[in-house]
């Protein structure tokens with residue numbers, strides 16, 4: 001069996017034994033609330049919404065479909081877990097297309113865990129001259145290991161200090177497509 005095939009089998013076993021944390025309806029309701037908050041805060045600012053690939057993809061596409069004001073969409077690809085469940089250094093795979101100078105930038109990602117990725121992206125946007133940088137996270141993992149001062153301005157849902165997957169979040173590169181949020185069984 002090739003590497004991706006054995007990982008696919010492992011991922012299926014992980015899904016079969018995982019604990020459901022939030023179903024699709026709960027995720028959608030949480031993103032409705034975030035969309036209302038963003039509309040109130042940034043509806044007049046013509047922001048650039050920045051998807052953090054790959055994990056932010058499902059949150060981003062769901063969220064932007066709930067925003068009914070002028071905005072631009074862009075993406076950034078910074079990764080530090082790659083296809084692993086342990087984070088390493090942040091690696092840049094894609095920079096944004098738009099000039100961020102003087103712009104209100106909204107970073108949209110799936111999970112705030114230790115904050116290393118978010119800190120690097122915020123710093124990038126500030127150095128690019130953004131007027132403001134706001135951060136949206138589908139989930140915030142509850143622990144005290146997050147870098148001091150790194151925070152999400154808008155959070156959909158809280159998750160426990162366990163490895164989680166689904167709705168964009170991967171388990172070794174798989175299970176991002178699952179339309180709910182699960183925690184790997186202990």
Ligand SMILES: O=P(O)(O)OC[C@H]1O[C@H](OP(=O)(O)OP(=O)(O)O)[C@H](O)[C@@H]1O
Nearest residue numbers: 053054055079080081113114115116117
């Ligand atoms: O707060 P941190 O501990 O830095 O972890 C959070 C980051 O890790 C994941 O990305 P990952 O590096 O797995 O890349 P991916 O989005 O391509 O899966 C996730 O999408 C966040 O960007």
Ligand code: HPA
Nearest residue numbers: 113162163164165169170
């Ligand atoms: O718990 C997690 N799940 C998926 N991706 C992640 N990136 C950081 N933490 C996690």
